[in-house]
Amino acid sequence: MQFIGIGPGDPGLLTLSAVKAIGRAQRIVIDDPDQKALLEAGEVALAPGAEIIEALSPLEVTEALITAAGRGLEVVRLVGGDPFLDGDVASEAAALAVADYDVDVIPGVSPMTAIPEYAGVTLNGHDAQLIGPDACLRDLDGRGGRWSSTGLIVVATTAARVGDVVRHAIDSGREQTEPAVITRNGGTTQQVSTTTTLEALPGAVTRAGDDEPVHVVIGHVLDDPQDDRLDWFESKPLFGWSVLIPRTRDHSATLPSRLQDYGAHSLDVPTISMEPPRTPQQMDKAIRGLVEGRYEWVVFTSANAVRAVREKLEGLGLDSRAYSGLRIAAIFDSTVKTLAQWGVKPDLVPEGEQSTAALAAVFPAFDDALDPINRVFVPRADIATESLSADLSGLGWEVEDVIGYRTVRAAPPPADTREAIKTGAFDAVVFTSSTTVRNLVGIAGKPHRHTVVAAIGPRTAETCEEHGLQVDVIAPEPEAISLADALADFAARRRDELLASGRPVVRPSQRKRRGRQPSR
Template sequence: MRKGKVFLVGAGPGDIGLITVKGLEAIKQAEVLLYDRLANPKLLEYAPSECEFIYCGKLPDRHILRQENINELLVAKALEGKKVVRLKGGDPGVFGRVGEEAESLAQFQIPFEIVPGITSGIAAPLYAGIPVTHREYGESFAIVTAHAKSKDGEPLLEWESLARGVDTIAFYMGVGNLPLICENLIAHGKSSSTPAILIQWGTFGRQKTLQGTLADISEKALAAKFKNPSIILVGDVISLREKINWFEKKPLYGRQILLARTSNGLSELAKELMDYGADVIEFPKWKKTSVHIDLEKVTAYDKILFAQPESVAEFFEALIDNQIDIRNIRANFYGPSFKTIKALNDRGFTATLAEEMYGSGSLLIVGDNSVLKNTENYGVFDVIVTSIKEIDRQFMPIFKRMFGEAQVDTIIFPCSASVEPVLEALRECGIAIEEDVRDSHVVCMGKQTMAAVRGAGLMNPNMPAKATKAALIEYLAEQNGVELQ
């Protein structure tokens, strides 16, 4: 039997842009993917549609899968001849137990590669405006686990060496042992006035920081109910934060956005929102199945409305398959959103928003199997279904965990067709939008979307001045009290 291969991959600290090129390439070819709680679930969307996902998350008080079970799974899936990716938050070699997993694979002579990642002890401080070394403040740096295999879970460390011999120290997952850490560092030589900072969910838009000194940081953390996952950084280099804190100054920093999703591709809007500092959950995840498209009468229509951006590509591919010259089509083109308009523009065609489609003439609507929803305003029309779209339910448990760890404060509906399916999918996840996210800021892109949101019973929806990405980002920045440069 042919053995498979295992890639032990560091997912980076959270920001999906921080995964390595080699790590991303491994995900793209995975047949089985085992992932941790701290690996950003958005990375799973780069895996092939038929990839099997296995959650190996670990919480402070319980494990979904124990380490020995994970080792056994890696071996078993590889012995089935599969390409297996083990996706681990941060760097797999820094408190990631990659050595134990590699040993198990080596025991069965299973080929494997270890793909390093960016570790949170360096990345989280940098996103908080703190380099872990600096010629004036710190020329030595230590990475330390803040809990151990000791009976009481307290770290067994050489405290004097750390306190006297290291300028900057990053403690991993140590909020529960924070008083012990501070007491021991002070007792073994660190000044009680040494700066200390806690960084929770470092590099995510929901990153939070709490700053103090060894003398008071424990009391502050208790009062703020600060929790893991957090990095504890200790050292004089923290004083640079006031000068070079860059990430938390982004216009949408702190925003936790649910972006209603209508397509199965990665969203340019989501990327731009994240570039401006927001956390974005694109929901739900869709999958599509192609169908045969008959375009025999397509040249007879006066107007063609493309229901989704993907339907544009599917339509033009069908033209080639049916050997129809685009120059024979006399219709004007329309789209319900600027994303669809852009898909047409990219192919060299001008197009108009559907809400501006007036006058008489025969109409053809082109789109996936959801095309008949939200079309009551278009009068008489014909339909061509380009594909069958359905929710990818393998991702639903993943979204449930994402919602459990995020605190969504903004919901964006990019088009009217996104409203009903997203509300249904939220209910499937056990989330009643009227209750669980009732305090969220609801934003609609366009008048038709606003009408659909109100029709669904959502209260007080808002709308930017224009239904464009630029107007939306400017609107959200204003809500954050920030003026775009």
């Protein structure tokens, strides 16, 4: 039984030990619905068949842990921040110990230190008092003590209690005019940090919900020129930008991850859906050949291809052991992750660029002295090209290129997403192919003229223009990272131009609706 600190919620702050433990777990117990998003992040791979249990009260959590441990399952309990600094898990750990179950703890990054760092506040070199949510409640309700009258104070509380925090700090000897920083949505791309004075803190959360968590830092060192705030996080070029990613299939996590590195948050909108082939006989024959040992390699170029084969195998009452003796090749992180969910690890994945060309470049040539079978099974979509098959044939393999699934235009996204697309609520849209352009316009309409349009290459840009979209960014290389980098460079230049002209720096979605301005 392991208690795992998951930090402020950014999957990039998970420790290696935490990622490994989550990947081994058969049962994962959470106490916050938002923790599900962390488990779906590209950095995290769940074990096949792992079950997620959502328990919303301490009693439910303890019962879920004891039940899972009693069944001999590998179980982990996710705790926001650090288990013992931020999470009240002592009673749960004690209950497990009384029941004679072993308890292990994996520390995590605490929001008490991480969020001030995200806000650019230097804690090192200063006397700092950390006051967590539970301690804050006790102190504000008169069940605790006074706070330090010197140095820094870091307080985790809610927006509704900020006024009480101010009064308690003043009662503890702090001056009303002391500098203070208050951070909302700390550590996320919606973070907002406001530098003000102690007495003016309540005015910084007037529009926040009462239960919204906030972090407050109070202390004279904040106005020391040597210790001024380093605004490294909120000054990222795409900070706070909402980016729409229309997609044609389960793509790699590279693009959203790179956009997040630049401070953006993204929303994927599927533009196609998967259906069985109209004539399934060829696929059925290939699956029988897979089971009977007809192939040396199976090559997966999408997560949908993995699912199509898995569905056929499960229909025959088989599991991942059907791949025994086969060699597996794959491209894209999403494909590898979908294989892992069924307990399959590919033998060959190209490094760097994820494309059929990159896979063909590292695929071994057929050697009749080493390879007992010369056939390769390539399940693919009906709209996919056969270029990979031609490349593999050139290496001496006999390739069976089989349509494993059909792609059809997806259903329209939810009404609120369609409205956001049309009204300019997204700051940018990134198109990774001409198909994404055509399908998005078909199912959701054209993005608003204020939305920055980024295309992965000239052909995609041409398709944008054919559909009446002005293209602002074209990636110099047709790769996801290059596309994200180009959008970030555009945003940085845009910010510099606005500053140089004396205009306020606002995101594209915040512009006044008075037509398209020359400088985006």
